[in-house]
Amino acid sequence: MGKLILARHGHTSLNSPGADERLRAWLDIPLDDKGKQEAVETSEILKGYPIEVIYCSDLRRARQTAEILRRRVQTPVMATKELRPWNLGAFGGQRIKDIIPFLNLLNQHPDLAAPSGESFYPFYGRYSHRLNNCWRWPTRPPGTSWR
DSSP, X not given: OOOOOXXXXXXXXXXXXXXXXXXXXXXXXXXXXXXXXXXXXXXXXXXXXXXOOEEEESSHHHHHHHHHHHHHHTOOEEEEGGGOOOOOGGGTTSBHHHHHHHHHXXXXXXXXXXXXXXXXXXXXXXXXXXXXXXXXXXXXXTTEEEO
């Protein structure tokens, strides 16, 4: 069985440090210059590993990060909605410091859905299912794209 290496997408404009950091959730925001540089640095670290395929969410920041990695390790990218982060609905774009009580509530009650979003259980099921089956994708599954 192969090994799974997890890497987070690079920095975005919503990753401001401190009180102004905002929840990204399902907002389709791009990497900023810092995020692109972080992806380049990550690709340098990973260049020595035998990577067969890069799986990522279909959100722009994840696809951009994966594309930078792909150029360095010369392997295909598979983007899928199943690897999107937890859909926190109406909380996307909000300042994290302002919504901490709500986020804590959602963490304490994993069956409670965020407004216009999902509860933790469907997120965990979707995400963990895809992670557990990454190496079983012999062909392009529905809802995904090769890059």
